[in-house]
Amino acid sequence: METGIRVLLLTAALALLPGCATVRNWFHGRHAANSADTQAAQPSGTPEASGSNGPDTQTPPRVIEPQVERRTIKVPRIRSSNVEVGLFYGALSIEDFGTNADYGVTAAYHITEDFFFQGEAGRSRGGRTSFETLSGNIQLLTEAERRFTYYDLSLGYNFLPGEAFLGRGVAMTSAFYLLGGFGATDFAGDTKFTVNFGGGYRVVPTDWLALHVTVQDHLFQTSLLGVTKLTNNLEARMGATVFF
Amino acid sequence: MLAPAAGAAREYLQLFVAEPYLELHTGPGRGYPVFNVVPREESVDVLFRRTDWFKVRTEHGVEGWASQADMVKTVLADGSPFKYELGDRGGFSSHRYETGVFAGAYGGANLISAYGSVSLNPQMAVEAAAGQFLGRFSNGETADLGFAHVISADTRWSPLLLLGVGIAHTEPKATLVTPSNRTEQTAYVGGGIRYYLTRRFFMRAEFKAHYIFTKRNQNEEADEWKLGFAFFF
Numbered sequence: 130m131e132t133g134i135r136v137l138l139l140t141a142a143l144a145l146l147p148g149c150a151t152v153r154n155w156f157h158g159r160h161a162a163n164s165a166d167t168q169a170a171q172p173s174g175t176p177e178a179s180g181s182n183g184p185d186t187q188t189p190p191r192v193i194e195p196q197v198e199r200r201t202i203k204v205p206r207i208r209s210s211n212v213e214v215g216l217f218y219g220a221l222s223i224e225d226f227g228t229n230a231d232y233g234v235t236a237a238y239h240i241t242e243d244f245f246f247q248g249e250a251g252r253s254r255g256g257r258t259s260f261e262t263l264s265g266n267i268q269l270l271t272e273a274e275r276r277f278t279y280y281d282l283s284l285g286y287n288f289l290p291g292e293a294f295l296g297r298g299v300a301m302t303s304a305f306y307l308l309g310g311f312g313a314t315d316f317a318g319d320t321k322f323t324v325n326f327g328g329g330y331r332v333v334p335t336d337w338l339a340l341h342v343t344v345q346d347h348l349f350q351t352s353l354l355g356v357t358k359l360t361n362n363l364e365a366r367m368g369a370t371v372f373f
Numbered sequence: 374m375l376a377p378a379a380g381a382a383r384e385y386l387q388l389f390v391a392e393p394y395l396e397l398h399t400g401p402g403r404g405y406p407v408f409n410v411v412p413r414e415e416s417v418d419v420l421f422r423r424t425d426w427f428k429v430r431t432e433h434g435v436e437g438w439a440s441q442a443d444m445v446k447t448v449l450a451d452g453s454p455f456k457y458e459l460g461d462r463g464g465f466s467s468h469r470y471e472t473g474v475f476a477g478a479y480g481g482a483n484l485i486s487a488y489g490s491v492s493l494n495p496q497m498a499v500e501a502a503a504g505q506f507l508g509r510f511s512n513g514e515t516a517d518l519g520f521a522h523v524i525s526a527d528t529r530w531s532p533l534l535l536l537g538v539g540i541a542h543t544e545p546k547a548t549l550v551t552p553s554n555r556t557e558q559t560a561y562v563g564g565g566i567r568y569y570l571t572r573r574f575f576m577r578a579e580f581k582a583h584y585i586f587t588k589r590n591q592n593e594e595a596d597e598w599k600l601g602f603a604f605f606f
Binding site: 204205206207208209210211239240241242244246282284287290291292300302311312313319320321322336372 | 384399400405427482507512573
Protein backbone atom coordinates (compact mmCIF):
# COMPACT_ATOMS: atom_id res chain seq x y z
CA MET A 130 0.00 0.00 0.00
CA GLU A 131 2.70 2.38 1.07
CA THR A 132 4.81 1.43 -1.88
CA GLY A 133 1.82 1.95 -4.13
CA ILE A 134 1.47 5.52 -2.84
CA ARG A 135 5.18 6.14 -3.27
CA VAL A 136 5.08 4.82 -6.81
CA LEU A 137 2.08 6.97 -7.51
CA LEU A 138 3.76 10.08 -6.05
CA LEU A 139 6.98 9.41 -7.95
CA THR A 140 5.08 8.87 -11.15
CA ALA A 141 3.22 12.10 -10.53
CA ALA A 142 6.51 13.89 -9.83
CA LEU A 143 8.09 12.43 -12.94
CA ALA A 144 5.13 13.46 -14.99
CA LEU A 145 5.04 16.93 -13.47
CA LEU A 146 8.70 17.87 -13.63
CA PRO A 147 9.22 17.49 -17.38
CA GLY A 148 5.79 19.03 -17.80
CA CYS A 149 6.89 22.07 -15.77
CA ALA A 150 10.14 22.17 -17.68
CA THR A 151 8.36 22.27 -21.02
CA VAL A 152 5.97 24.89 -19.72
CA ARG A 153 8.94 26.95 -18.63
CA ASN A 154 10.54 26.56 -22.05
CA TRP A 155 7.27 27.32 -23.70
CA PHE A 156 6.92 30.43 -21.60
CA HIS A 157 10.54 31.30 -22.32
CA GLY A 158 9.90 30.83 -26.02
CA ARG A 159 6.86 33.06 -25.91
CA HIS A 160 8.94 35.86 -24.46
CA ALA A 161 12.07 35.14 -26.42
CA ALA A 162 11.81 38.43 -28.23
CA ASN A 163 11.58 40.40 -25.02
CA SER A 164 14.40 38.56 -23.31
CA ALA A 165 16.54 38.97 -26.42
CA ASP A 166 16.01 42.69 -26.14
CA THR A 167 16.94 42.77 -22.48
CA GLN A 168 19.99 40.63 -23.11
CA ALA A 169 21.06 42.94 -25.85
CA ALA A 170 20.54 45.88 -23.56
CA GLN A 171 22.66 44.34 -20.77
CA PRO A 172 25.41 42.37 -22.48
CA SER A 173 27.77 42.43 -19.45
CA GLY A 174 25.27 40.91 -17.05
CA THR A 175 24.29 38.05 -19.32
CA PRO A 176 27.20 35.58 -18.85
CA GLU A 177 27.04 35.77 -15.04
CA ALA A 178 23.31 35.36 -15.04
CA SER A 179 23.50 32.34 -17.31
CA GLY A 180 26.32 30.94 -15.18
CA SER A 181 24.31 31.17 -12.00
CA ASN A 182 21.37 29.48 -13.64
CA GLY A 183 23.63 26.50 -14.25
CA PRO A 184 22.09 23.42 -15.81
CA ASP A 185 18.73 25.15 -16.45
CA THR A 186 19.98 27.05 -19.49
CA GLN A 187 20.26 25.08 -22.68
CA THR A 188 22.60 27.52 -24.45
CA PRO A 189 26.26 26.67 -23.95
CA PRO A 190 28.42 29.41 -22.36
CA ARG A 191 30.00 31.65 -24.93
CA VAL A 192 33.65 31.08 -25.49
CA ILE A 193 34.23 34.33 -27.34
CA GLU A 194 32.29 37.49 -26.61
CA PRO A 195 32.14 39.36 -29.94
CA GLN A 196 33.26 42.93 -29.42
CA VAL A 197 32.06 44.04 -32.85
CA GLU A 198 29.38 46.67 -32.70
CA ARG A 199 26.67 46.23 -35.28
CA ARG A 200 26.84 49.02 -37.80
CA THR A 201 23.57 50.89 -37.97
CA ILE A 202 22.87 52.04 -41.50
CA LYS A 203 21.01 55.31 -41.45
CA VAL A 204 18.95 55.76 -44.59
CA PRO A 205 18.51 59.49 -45.24
CA ARG A 206 14.94 60.59 -45.52
CA ILE A 207 13.79 61.78 -48.91
CA ARG A 208 12.46 65.27 -48.65
CA SER A 209 9.10 65.67 -50.30
CA SER A 210 8.28 68.93 -51.98
CA ASN A 211 4.57 68.91 -52.74
CA VAL A 212 3.36 71.99 -50.95
CA GLU A 213 3.30 75.34 -52.69
CA VAL A 214 2.68 78.54 -50.73
CA GLY A 215 2.68 82.04 -52.11
CA LEU A 216 1.26 85.48 -52.68
CA PHE A 217 -0.61 87.04 -55.55
CA TYR A 218 -1.54 90.48 -56.74
CA GLY A 219 -3.95 91.39 -59.50
CA ALA A 220 -7.20 92.99 -60.48
CA LEU A 221 -10.73 91.95 -59.59
CA SER A 222 -13.75 93.19 -61.47
CA ILE A 223 -16.67 93.20 -59.03
CA GLU A 224 -19.92 93.26 -60.95
CA ASP A 225 -21.54 96.73 -60.70
CA PHE A 226 -18.74 97.94 -58.43
CA GLY A 227 -15.85 98.45 -60.84
CA THR A 228 -12.41 96.94 -61.04
CA ASN A 229 -9.95 97.19 -58.21
CA ALA A 230 -6.67 95.72 -57.09
CA ASP A 231 -6.81 92.44 -55.23
CA TYR A 232 -4.18 90.56 -53.30
CA GLY A 233 -3.98 87.44 -51.24
CA VAL A 234 -2.34 84.17 -50.36
CA THR A 235 -2.51 80.71 -51.90
CA ALA A 236 -1.49 77.29 -50.70
CA ALA A 237 -1.53 74.18 -52.83
CA TYR A 238 -0.82 70.51 -52.28
CA HIS A 239 0.19 68.46 -55.29
CA ILE A 240 -1.33 65.00 -55.05
CA THR A 241 -0.22 63.57 -58.36
CA GLU A 242 1.52 65.04 -61.35
CA ASP A 243 -1.97 65.83 -62.68
CA PHE A 244 -4.05 66.97 -59.71
CA PHE A 245 -3.62 69.41 -56.86
CA PHE A 246 -5.70 70.93 -54.13
CA GLN A 247 -5.55 74.68 -53.75
CA GLY A 248 -6.81 76.99 -51.09
CA GLU A 249 -6.73 80.73 -51.41
CA ALA A 250 -7.83 83.84 -49.59
CA GLY A 251 -7.93 87.29 -51.10
CA ARG A 252 -9.10 90.79 -50.54
CA SER A 253 -10.22 93.61 -52.77
CA ARG A 254 -12.48 96.62 -52.59
CA GLY A 255 -15.72 97.50 -54.34
CA GLY A 256 -15.78 100.91 -56.00
CA ARG A 257 -18.79 103.11 -56.68
CA THR A 258 -21.60 101.85 -58.85
CA SER A 259 -22.58 104.01 -61.82
CA PHE A 260 -25.81 104.78 -59.98
CA GLU A 261 -23.86 106.23 -57.07
CA THR A 262 -21.64 108.21 -59.40
CA LEU A 263 -24.59 109.72 -61.28
CA SER A 264 -26.81 110.43 -58.29
CA GLY A 265 -24.31 112.41 -56.33
CA ASN A 266 -24.44 111.80 -52.60
CA ILE A 267 -26.25 108.49 -52.41
CA GLN A 268 -24.06 105.73 -50.94
CA LEU A 269 -25.27 102.15 -51.31
CA LEU A 270 -22.59 100.74 -49.05
CA THR A 271 -20.50 101.96 -46.17
CA GLU A 272 -16.72 101.93 -46.50
CA ALA A 273 -16.51 98.74 -44.39
CA GLU A 274 -19.12 97.00 -46.54
CA ARG A 275 -17.13 97.75 -49.70
CA ARG A 276 -14.36 95.47 -48.54
CA PHE A 277 -14.48 92.30 -50.65
CA THR A 278 -12.95 89.30 -48.89
CA TYR A 279 -13.06 85.78 -50.23
CA TYR A 280 -11.67 82.34 -49.73
CA ASP A 281 -12.06 79.20 -51.76
CA LEU A 282 -10.97 75.60 -51.96
CA SER A 283 -10.30 74.29 -55.43
CA LEU A 284 -9.22 71.22 -57.25
CA GLY A 285 -6.66 71.87 -59.94
CA TYR A 286 -5.79 69.84 -62.99
CA ASN A 287 -2.48 70.31 -64.76
CA PHE A 288 -3.54 70.58 -68.34
CA LEU A 289 -0.94 70.78 -71.09
CA PRO A 290 2.27 70.36 -69.10
CA GLY A 291 5.33 71.44 -71.01
CA GLU A 292 8.54 73.35 -71.02
CA ALA A 293 9.25 77.00 -71.57
CA PHE A 294 12.56 78.08 -73.03
CA LEU A 295 14.47 81.25 -72.37
CA GLY A 296 17.06 81.50 -75.11
CA ARG A 297 19.25 78.43 -75.71
CA GLY A 298 20.42 77.76 -72.20
CA VAL A 299 17.38 77.87 -69.93
CA ALA A 300 14.49 75.42 -69.91
CA MET A 301 11.76 75.66 -67.30
CA THR A 302 8.92 73.24 -66.70
CA SER A 303 5.51 74.77 -67.06
CA ALA A 304 1.85 73.86 -67.16
CA PHE A 305 -1.53 75.30 -67.92
CA TYR A 306 -3.93 74.35 -65.21
CA LEU A 307 -7.67 74.35 -64.74
CA LEU A 308 -9.17 75.28 -61.41
CA GLY A 309 -12.63 74.73 -60.04
CA GLY A 310 -13.92 75.02 -56.53
CA PHE A 311 -16.13 76.72 -54.04
CA GLY A 312 -15.83 79.06 -51.14
CA ALA A 313 -17.33 82.12 -49.56
CA THR A 314 -17.27 85.82 -50.30
CA ASP A 315 -17.86 88.51 -47.73
CA PHE A 316 -19.12 91.64 -49.46
CA ALA A 317 -21.77 94.30 -48.87
CA GLY A 318 -22.50 93.12 -45.34
CA ASP A 319 -23.25 89.54 -46.24
CA THR A 320 -21.35 86.31 -46.79
CA LYS A 321 -22.25 84.44 -49.96
CA PHE A 322 -21.56 80.93 -51.14
CA THR A 323 -19.24 81.33 -54.10
CA VAL A 324 -18.27 79.05 -56.92
CA ASN A 325 -14.98 79.75 -58.63
CA PHE A 326 -13.49 78.40 -61.82
CA GLY A 327 -10.72 79.41 -64.10
CA GLY A 328 -7.28 78.55 -65.25
CA GLY A 329 -3.72 79.57 -65.05
CA TYR A 330 -0.22 79.16 -66.27
CA ARG A 331 2.60 78.10 -64.01
CA VAL A 332 6.26 78.25 -64.86
CA VAL A 333 8.86 76.74 -62.53
CA PRO A 334 12.25 78.43 -63.05
CA THR A 335 13.95 76.66 -60.13
CA ASP A 336 13.08 73.64 -58.01
CA TRP A 337 11.59 75.76 -55.27
CA LEU A 338 10.02 78.74 -57.06
CA ALA A 339 6.97 78.96 -59.32
CA LEU A 340 5.45 81.95 -61.09
CA HIS A 341 1.75 82.05 -61.90
CA VAL A 342 -0.67 83.94 -64.08
CA THR A 343 -4.25 83.08 -63.14
CA VAL A 344 -7.65 84.11 -64.42
CA GLN A 345 -10.72 83.11 -62.44
CA ASP A 346 -14.39 83.87 -62.19
CA HIS A 347 -16.03 84.09 -58.78
CA LEU A 348 -19.78 83.51 -59.06
CA PHE A 349 -22.27 84.28 -56.33
CA GLN A 350 -25.88 85.32 -56.00
CA THR A 351 -26.76 88.71 -54.64
CA SER A 352 -29.90 90.80 -54.29
CA LEU A 353 -28.08 93.96 -53.37
CA LEU A 354 -29.52 96.04 -56.19
CA GLY A 355 -33.14 94.93 -55.76
CA VAL A 356 -33.27 91.80 -57.90
CA THR A 357 -31.59 88.54 -57.10
CA LYS A 358 -28.98 87.79 -59.71
CA LEU A 359 -25.89 85.73 -60.25
CA THR A 360 -22.85 87.97 -60.42
CA ASN A 361 -19.63 87.24 -62.28
CA ASN A 362 -16.55 88.67 -60.66
CA LEU A 363 -13.57 88.16 -62.91
CA GLU A 364 -10.11 88.17 -61.52
CA ALA A 365 -6.75 88.32 -63.30
CA ARG A 366 -3.61 88.12 -61.26
CA MET A 367 0.06 87.24 -61.03
CA GLY A 368 1.63 85.31 -58.23
CA ALA A 369 4.79 83.76 -56.93
CA THR A 370 4.87 80.59 -54.89
CA VAL A 371 7.54 78.67 -53.08
CA PHE A 372 7.61 74.86 -52.96
CA PHE A 373 8.14 73.17 -49.63
CA MET B 374 32.80 48.08 -55.09
CA LEU B 375 30.49 50.03 -52.82
CA ALA B 376 33.14 51.68 -50.67
CA PRO B 377 31.71 54.65 -48.81
CA ALA B 378 33.29 57.97 -49.58
CA ALA B 379 35.86 58.50 -46.83
CA GLY B 380 34.87 61.19 -44.39
CA ALA B 381 32.07 62.52 -46.57
CA ALA B 382 28.82 62.66 -44.63
CA ARG B 383 26.22 61.85 -47.24
CA GLU B 384 23.25 64.13 -47.07
CA TYR B 385 21.16 62.43 -49.72
CA LEU B 386 20.01 58.90 -50.17
CA GLN B 387 22.26 57.07 -52.61
CA LEU B 388 20.63 54.47 -54.82
CA PHE B 389 22.21 52.08 -57.29
CA VAL B 390 20.71 51.24 -60.65
CA ALA B 391 19.90 47.52 -60.83
CA GLU B 392 18.01 47.48 -64.13
CA PRO B 393 19.94 47.91 -67.39
CA TYR B 394 19.47 51.68 -67.08
CA LEU B 395 17.51 54.39 -65.29
CA GLU B 396 15.81 57.03 -67.42
CA LEU B 397 16.03 60.68 -66.44
CA HIS B 398 13.31 63.04 -67.65
CA THR B 399 13.57 66.80 -67.98
CA GLY B 400 10.53 67.39 -65.77
CA PRO B 401 8.32 65.71 -63.19
CA GLY B 402 5.74 64.31 -65.59
CA ARG B 403 5.20 61.37 -67.91
CA GLY B 404 5.36 63.54 -71.02
CA TYR B 405 8.73 65.15 -70.37
CA PRO B 406 11.42 63.72 -72.66
CA VAL B 407 14.18 61.41 -71.48
CA PHE B 408 17.49 63.29 -71.82
CA ASN B 409 19.88 61.05 -69.92
CA VAL B 410 20.20 57.46 -68.76
CA VAL B 411 22.13 56.13 -65.80
CA PRO B 412 23.69 52.73 -66.57
CA ARG B 413 23.48 49.70 -64.29
CA GLU B 414 25.62 49.81 -61.12
CA GLU B 415 26.05 53.56 -61.24
CA SER B 416 24.44 55.51 -58.46
CA VAL B 417 22.19 58.52 -58.10
CA ASP B 418 21.62 60.83 -55.15
CA VAL B 419 17.95 61.48 -54.43
CA LEU B 420 17.56 65.22 -53.92
CA PHE B 421 13.83 65.38 -53.24
CA ARG B 422 10.47 64.07 -54.35
CA ARG B 423 7.53 65.83 -55.99
CA THR B 424 4.35 63.75 -56.37
CA ASP B 425 5.41 60.50 -58.13
CA TRP B 426 8.75 61.85 -59.30
CA PHE B 427 12.19 61.95 -57.73
CA LYS B 428 14.76 64.58 -58.58
CA VAL B 429 18.10 62.81 -58.70
CA ARG B 430 21.73 63.71 -59.35
CA THR B 431 24.03 61.27 -61.12
CA GLU B 432 27.67 60.62 -60.31
CA HIS B 433 28.50 62.97 -63.19
CA GLY B 434 26.47 65.80 -61.68
CA VAL B 435 23.56 65.57 -64.12
CA GLU B 436 20.21 66.32 -62.48
CA GLY B 437 16.96 64.93 -63.77
CA TRP B 438 13.64 63.42 -62.81
CA ALA B 439 13.04 59.69 -62.38
CA SER B 440 9.62 58.17 -61.95
CA GLN B 441 8.63 56.27 -58.86
CA ALA B 442 7.94 53.19 -60.97
CA ASP B 443 11.58 53.18 -62.12
CA MET B 444 13.03 54.19 -58.76
CA VAL B 445 11.59 51.22 -56.90
CA LYS B 446 13.71 49.00 -59.17
CA THR B 447 16.93 50.50 -57.76
CA VAL B 448 18.79 49.13 -54.74
CA LEU B 449 20.35 50.61 -51.62
CA ALA B 450 24.12 50.47 -50.98
CA ASP B 451 23.77 47.15 -49.14
CA GLY B 452 21.97 45.59 -52.09
CA SER B 453 18.50 45.59 -50.56
CA PRO B 454 15.72 46.89 -52.79
CA PHE B 455 14.60 50.48 -52.39
CA LYS B 456 10.99 50.65 -51.28
CA TYR B 457 8.87 53.73 -51.42
CA GLU B 458 5.18 53.84 -50.84
CA LEU B 459 3.19 56.50 -52.59
CA GLY B 460 -0.23 55.23 -51.72
CA ASP B 461 -2.22 52.36 -53.14
CA ARG B 462 -5.33 50.33 -52.41
CA GLY B 463 -3.57 48.83 -49.40
CA GLY B 464 -2.99 52.29 -48.00
CA PHE B 465 -6.59 53.19 -48.69
CA SER B 466 -7.70 50.20 -46.61
CA SER B 467 -5.37 50.96 -43.74
CA HIS B 468 -3.89 54.39 -43.09
CA ARG B 469 -3.26 56.73 -40.21
CA TYR B 470 -4.55 60.11 -41.33
CA GLU B 471 -6.90 61.49 -43.93
CA THR B 472 -8.12 64.94 -44.82
CA GLY B 473 -10.43 66.41 -47.39
CA VAL B 474 -12.89 69.09 -48.41
CA PHE B 475 -16.59 68.93 -49.15
CA ALA B 476 -19.32 70.95 -50.77
CA GLY B 477 -22.93 70.29 -49.94
CA ALA B 478 -26.02 71.40 -48.12
CA TYR B 479 -26.76 71.94 -44.45
CA GLY B 480 -30.36 72.50 -43.43
CA GLY B 481 -31.13 73.99 -46.84
CA ALA B 482 -28.08 76.27 -46.90
CA ASN B 483 -24.95 75.80 -48.97
CA LEU B 484 -22.15 74.17 -47.07
CA ILE B 485 -18.36 74.28 -47.39
CA SER B 486 -16.63 71.88 -45.11
CA ALA B 487 -13.28 70.29 -44.37
CA TYR B 488 -12.37 67.34 -42.20
CA GLY B 489 -9.43 65.49 -40.78
CA SER B 490 -9.36 62.05 -39.27
CA VAL B 491 -7.02 59.84 -37.28
CA SER B 492 -7.54 56.11 -37.72
CA LEU B 493 -7.43 53.96 -34.61
CA ASN B 494 -7.57 50.85 -36.76
CA PRO B 495 -8.67 50.20 -40.36
CA GLN B 496 -12.31 50.23 -39.30
CA MET B 497 -12.47 52.99 -36.73
CA ALA B 498 -11.41 56.61 -36.97
CA VAL B 499 -11.81 59.75 -34.90
CA GLU B 500 -12.90 62.61 -37.11
CA ALA B 501 -13.09 66.35 -36.72
CA ALA B 502 -14.94 68.48 -39.25
CA ALA B 503 -15.46 72.20 -39.59
CA GLY B 504 -17.91 73.83 -41.95
CA GLN B 505 -19.39 77.11 -43.00
CA PHE B 506 -22.98 77.25 -44.19
CA LEU B 507 -24.37 80.10 -46.21
CA GLY B 508 -28.09 80.32 -46.75
CA ARG B 509 -30.85 82.69 -47.61
CA PHE B 510 -32.04 83.06 -44.03
CA SER B 511 -28.93 82.48 -42.01
CA ASN B 512 -25.20 81.96 -42.20
CA GLY B 513 -23.08 80.16 -39.70
CA GLU B 514 -20.40 77.67 -38.81
CA THR B 515 -20.42 74.10 -37.60
CA ALA B 516 -17.81 71.99 -35.88
CA ASP B 517 -18.14 68.24 -35.32
CA LEU B 518 -16.14 65.63 -33.47
CA GLY B 519 -17.01 61.99 -33.68
CA PHE B 520 -16.32 58.47 -34.75
CA ALA B 521 -16.42 56.98 -38.21
CA HIS B 522 -16.78 53.27 -38.66
CA VAL B 523 -15.69 51.93 -42.04
CA ILE B 524 -17.72 48.84 -42.80
CA SER B 525 -15.65 47.27 -45.53
CA ALA B 526 -12.27 48.97 -45.43
CA ASP B 527 -10.58 46.83 -48.06
CA THR B 528 -13.02 47.35 -50.92
CA ARG B 529 -12.93 50.19 -53.41
CA TRP B 530 -16.39 51.31 -52.31
CA SER B 531 -16.48 51.35 -48.56
CA PRO B 532 -19.53 52.45 -46.59
CA LEU B 533 -19.16 54.41 -43.36
CA LEU B 534 -21.22 54.96 -40.26
CA LEU B 535 -20.86 58.26 -38.42
CA LEU B 536 -21.70 59.24 -34.88
CA GLY B 537 -20.65 62.27 -32.88
CA VAL B 538 -21.30 65.61 -31.30
CA GLY B 539 -20.69 69.19 -32.30
CA ILE B 540 -21.59 72.81 -32.08
CA ALA B 541 -23.39 75.06 -34.53
CA HIS B 542 -23.12 78.81 -34.56
CA THR B 543 -26.00 80.46 -36.43
CA GLU B 544 -26.26 84.07 -37.51
CA PRO B 545 -29.77 84.73 -38.78
CA LYS B 546 -30.06 87.45 -41.38
CA ALA B 547 -31.33 90.77 -40.08
CA THR B 548 -34.66 90.55 -41.89
CA LEU B 549 -35.90 87.73 -39.66
CA VAL B 550 -37.84 88.16 -36.41
CA THR B 551 -35.21 86.70 -34.12
CA PRO B 552 -31.96 88.16 -35.35
CA SER B 553 -29.81 87.19 -32.36
CA ASN B 554 -26.82 84.99 -33.02
CA ARG B 555 -26.77 81.69 -31.22
CA THR B 556 -24.36 78.86 -30.53
CA GLU B 557 -25.88 75.48 -29.81
CA GLN B 558 -24.73 71.97 -29.11
CA THR B 559 -25.51 69.29 -31.62
CA ALA B 560 -25.31 65.55 -31.98
CA TYR B 561 -25.29 63.66 -35.23
CA VAL B 562 -25.73 60.25 -36.69
CA GLY B 563 -25.04 59.50 -40.29
CA GLY B 564 -23.58 57.41 -42.99
CA GLY B 565 -21.46 57.75 -46.04
CA ILE B 566 -19.46 56.07 -48.68
CA ARG B 567 -15.92 56.49 -49.89
CA TYR B 568 -14.54 55.53 -53.26
CA TYR B 569 -10.85 55.01 -53.98
CA LEU B 570 -9.66 56.92 -57.04
CA THR B 571 -5.88 56.64 -57.36
CA ARG B 572 -2.67 56.93 -55.31
CA ARG B 573 -3.72 58.63 -52.07
CA PHE B 574 -6.86 60.09 -53.48
CA PHE B 575 -10.50 59.19 -52.87
CA MET B 576 -13.98 60.61 -53.04
CA ARG B 577 -16.30 60.67 -50.13
CA ALA B 578 -20.01 61.37 -49.85
CA GLU B 579 -21.86 61.53 -46.60
CA PHE B 580 -25.11 62.32 -44.88
CA LYS B 581 -25.44 63.46 -41.30
CA ALA B 582 -28.67 63.97 -39.40
CA HIS B 583 -27.94 66.68 -36.82
CA TYR B 584 -30.02 67.20 -33.70
CA ILE B 585 -29.59 70.75 -32.46
CA PHE B 586 -30.23 71.20 -28.74
CA THR B 587 -31.76 74.66 -28.55
CA LYS B 588 -32.68 76.77 -25.54
CA ARG B 589 -36.20 77.04 -26.95
CA ASN B 590 -39.05 74.60 -26.38
CA GLN B 591 -38.26 72.37 -29.31
CA ASN B 592 -35.02 70.94 -30.53
CA GLU B 593 -34.21 71.37 -34.19
CA GLU B 594 -33.02 68.99 -36.82
CA ALA B 595 -30.76 69.77 -39.73
CA ASP B 596 -29.76 67.42 -42.51
CA GLU B 597 -26.30 67.65 -43.98
CA TRP B 598 -25.44 66.22 -47.39
CA LYS B 599 -22.01 66.60 -48.85
CA LEU B 600 -19.63 65.32 -51.47
CA GLY B 601 -15.92 65.84 -51.55
CA PHE B 602 -12.37 64.84 -52.33
CA ALA B 603 -9.95 63.57 -49.77
CA PHE B 604 -6.55 62.01 -49.48
CA PHE B 605 -4.86 59.82 -46.93
CA PHE B 606 -1.32 59.82 -45.60
